[in-house]
Amino acid sequence: MKRALLLLLLAGGLLPACHNSNQEKDQHDTASAVVPLLSTPYYYTQLKGAVGGRQITMELLKTAPNLFRGYYYYDSTGLPISIWGSQDADQVKIYEDNGNREEERFFGGALSDDGIFKGVWHGDSTSHHFELHTDLRKAQQLQVYYDADSVKLLPSFPNSPLGIASNSILWPDSATDSTLAAFIRKAITGDIKMNDPRQFVKRAIDSFVTSYRIAAKDADSSDIVDGQSASWNWTTESDMKVVYNSWPLLVIEKYAYDFTGGAHGNSGAFYQTLDLAKRKVVTPDEFFKPGYKEVLSPLLDKAFRKKFHIDEDESLDQNLLVKTIAPNNNFIVTGKGIAFSYVPYEIGPYALGQVTLFIPFTELKSVLK
Template sequence: MKYSFLLCLFGLTILSACNNPKNGNKTTGTPDSTTNAKTELTENFYKRLEGTIAGKKVVMHLQKVNDDVSGTYYYDGSWLNLSTDTLIGKDSIVLTEYSYYESYFTQDFKSPHLALKWNGNGFSGTWESGDKAKKFPIALMEKYPEGSYQFNTGFYEDSVKAFASQPKSPAAQISFEYLESKNTDEYGIWLNTELKKISGVKPQVDRLVGFKNIATAYFKDYKLQVTEQSKNGRDEDFQAWMNYTNNSQQSVSYNDKGYVVIDFLADAYTGGAHGNYSSLMFCLDVKNKKQLVLSDIVKTDSSTLQGILERNLRKAYNIKATDALSTVLFDDVIKPNNNFYLNANGIAFMYNPYEVASYAQGQIVVFIPYSDLKTYLVPAFAQRMGIK
């Protein structure tokens, strides 16, 4: 679902639905790779995978909900995203690979594909370039080393018609794709509390009850807007704009060293030419039961970090030293924000549409390798991450 969001927003499909909730209470856990060697993939899952693609080490995060697979991995300096291309039987998946930078520079870029077959403990398969000129082997094993966590995945969806008596009435639809820690110790309890809060559910409220409460408030507001539009005497054309959607997804982008990074992607359509979307990144220090702030990772003045950020922006988006940043951005300056995330190789800053650039340019992501930050890394963080 994750990268389908980003692609589908440019060709938004108008939905109509009936008031019939599909409750995602069918969460299924990730099988323990040491004891479960079933060669069929479960209906829903989260998997942390270690191995190689083209001989290079990678850690991949994959999750599947309702026949929709998404994930991420880091390879040779690029943070790559994955979404479903094809599901083949119950043991094979073909994934499309998506890069922020490639999509930015090449409109007709042909995305690579990963053909994966599940063997009970991991995936084997082939990476193939979009033009089919290159092929490389893939070998991945499901692993959860100390300091990583296992998750269930789940889905909740509901919808309501604008006009109950009309068979083809416009409708509002809401959905939540969520994660739930399988750990039952104090760390798992804390992690589940944070995951609920990220989705807007109060800690003391059951997750599915919380989703239903959010949906009820959303539908109430939707009905008020429909009523207001009808009172204004608008012709029936306005109904074409009344198919509202509100979707969100939690996904894992890092899961090691007692840290879990959650990407909370939300998209919505409330009329107009197109919808909008955004990612909020949550760096959770599960070991110490806190959400990381930037000063937990880097200690330096804002101007120094801004300079490092700008150099990496220029490198990633091919902005020459003699060119202004406004060739890509709204302004000639880019500042660190609080929407950052991390992995074993560095940290990245995420800027959502309209934040620093136009909607058409999509999310602007600037990755900074730890090698550019060594002087400024907080010693305790560097030691825990094994950065020398």
């Protein structure tokens, strides 16, 4: 049931982000488009500026109440760095999800309705002032929808365990060209006929609530009275993020976490690279020449060793469930390189988490089409 729920959420809010204008690069000028970052409940925007003298691009989303998520990258490298954060009064902290517990790296500052994020970046035992400005000139503009619900296991029991579900999705802006909007909706929902974001965001939540109520029929009420009910506190949450957005490429992350009892929950992030000009989903087989897997595996092994500080003389299967890392279809393309991402248990143990490995284009010349 856990895996089925996770896949359902990934296949599949409730306020729209903001009114944006159409993106088609050569048809509309969006230089003046600004997302009000304080007053808009949920949104996606793209910010640009410099940190420590290096230009960055931030794909920032507010996907739930007081919750920020997204990615940023240094323009010179194109390596996507996952970010998350929250707001306390008028101050926002956006942390890098880098897995380094020794030192936090984060953007601390204030958002404005002028589309500006200004403050101080902390990391690497130093700090840098930054000022990021909205820049949607080359970006496909999107809306964010969010919704949540909860249900008691035993409605008549005051301290009943809960099933809690939340869902946040992306949606093409209302002014987007109709054929492009249909393509993006199909990529997001998997259903060419789905054109109601509120219905779609609610569908996964309703499915979870129904599953919880069905499972509740097997619950032992005596265990709940005795306080042995932690495993019935089910949770499911899903959201979508923008990883990269520069015409014609739009990369979307679909993430889901699902706990339905047991030792731990299941989670995973799945990626789609969309070519908006050609109206197609980019796959590795279309992107690389035949025989690319044999070339990419050593490069992925190298990227893993670098990311996790593994010596060359140490075999990878001492840390992973595989001897070498093969490319999969969980595929990201940016302006500077590509990445493959592996959900827990795919190549490594659960404790390792999801592993995303980036390879710059400079190392891929022999296999690029």
